[in-house]
Amino acid sequence: MSQKSADWTRLDNAAKIFPPTSNKQDTKVFRFACQLSEWVDRDILQQATERSLDVFPIFRSVLKHGLFWYYLEKTELVPVVEPEYRPPCGQIYDPSSRNLLFEVSCYRNRINLEVYHSLTDGTGALQFLKTLVCNYLAIKYPPLKEDLLSEIEYDASVSERDEDSFSKYYDPHHSAKRTKSRKSCQLKGLRVPEGRLKIIEGIMPVKEVLQLAKSYNTTLTVMLTSMMLIAFAEEIPLRQKKKPVILSVPVNLRNYFQSETARNFFGVIQVGYNFSQGPGTLEDVIACVKEEFKRELTAEQLGARMAALSKAEHNYVARAVPLVIKDLILWTADTISESYTAGSISNIGKIDLPEAAKPFVKRFDVFVSTDKLQACVCSYGGELTVSFTSAFRSTNVQKHFFRQLTQAGIPVEIQSNKLEDDLQ
Incomplete structure (x- = not known):
């Protein structure tokens, strides 16, 4: 074949x-x-x-x-x-x-x-x-x-x-300075039933959120990532505070390499903040996250990550390994990598449609399965939607996240699904 x-x-x-x-x-x-x-x-x-x-x-x-x-x-x-x-x-x-x-x-x-x-x-x-x-x-x-x-x-x-x-875009000679991996604090607590997710959405005016980000001299993605780090820190036990809180952030590689593929073409970066070593104010967290974004989000750095991850599949010896063993290796690597992040935040960005479609469409949102806690962000029309999916019963991280926005004067409409146990 x-x-x-x-x-x-x-x-x-x-x-x-x-x-x-x-x-x-x-x-x-x-x-x-x-x-x-x-x-x-x-x-x-x-x-x-x-x-x-x-x-x-x-x-x-x-x-x-x-x-x-x-x-x-x-x-x-x-x-x-x-x-x-x-x-x-x-x-x-x-x-x-x-x-x-x-x-x-x-x-x-x-x-x-x-x-x-x-x-x-x-x-x-x-x-x-x-x-x-x-x-x-x-x-x-x-x-x-x-x-x-x-x-x-x-x-x-x-x-x-x-x-x-x-x-x-695989280049075996592509290399860049790698950032040392750090283990992250982890959320603990009771989990929702297997096969279910706790979903909480916040809907808010995108213009006001953009203005808030501008007041901090940063982008919407950096600000929301920083707020999510702070929300996690509120729930991390004191005994774990020596470790940083680290989030994974998916990156659309089409923004850095010319591609129209409808298949996967994304990378992931890790950004974090150590709340035991800094004041933990929003201004300081934003400054750290902004610097990490600047360092990691370059074609050179993303290309190096892509090359490192693709190297094995271009190795003839590795390609000859039976799939059952490859699966075990990938499962083990994924399990280990879980200790390096506490959650994830993904900004899909602005969604646009032809003018003829807009009178018929009210809103878009996006959810992702997770065994931790993940936020997905998208905007359409004048609304920004932040959708949290979580494997945990507790909704404190989500509460801390949205409270930062409301305390900054952003009106937030909250929507949530109901799990069976919530109704008892």
Whole structure:
């Protein structure tokens, strides 16, 4: 079987970690949701989903494995749009089943897109969802079709969308000064039932949050990351305070390397603050985080990280190792890496749509499965949404985070899901 076969393709470098580390608590699934101004017609959503697959053929794949590697295989399976039937970020990948790696569902006025991370990252999923929403509106409102679809046109060929950008930009000679890894403080406490997530969202005016960040002479991402570090520090036991609080921050590599891929193309950096060695004020935490962002977010540094992570898969000896052993190695490495971060924050950024679509779309949000605590940030229109998913029953970190914003004069609307135990 040739790797250039039109029917299959190996997983990209970032995708390989997910199959051996997925479980019921952390399914490696993320959900993008779009709220419309009217209830969703499921039949039309089904048509829109099938049309969107013509633009993103990589989504019509199943995950399989051989003796030495996992791979995506093209399939004729047709996704079936269902009413929302389970909690967010439920398990999609099942090694014993041959199923698609994404699902589309709806509930009242909300369209949900859930994706297994081996298929794509947040940028690829968002492009798919935007195309799906515009196809939906174009089918429902034919006079708007030209305006909707001409603006949403994904300016890339099929081969560019299916490209493995990690392989394209792999440079074995690329190196940069590596930052010494530090172990992080860790949250402890009672956990929610397996397969469930505690979800808390804060919705606020994006303009006011941007102005607040500007008053600290920094970006929105740096400010929110700093606030999250402080929120964690409020809950860290005193005996752990000698360790820093460290968060992982996913980075869209398309912003640093030319790529239109609809597959994974992201990196991760770690940023932190040691509250036992500094005053812990927002100003001081921002200064430290800002410096770490400046140091880590360069094409040179990100390219070096990419090269280091990709090196093994380009080594002929390592490639000959059976998959069962590779899985064990990756699982062990992932377990060890868990001690180096307390949680994660991801800024998807500003979501935009064609003008013809905007009257019909109220809000976007995004959730990610986790066995710790993660925040996802996105904005649409005049609203900024910060969505926390957590494996813990306690919501104190989220409370400390949003309190910093309200105390700074930012109005925050809080929404939350209800777990069964919450109702007892």
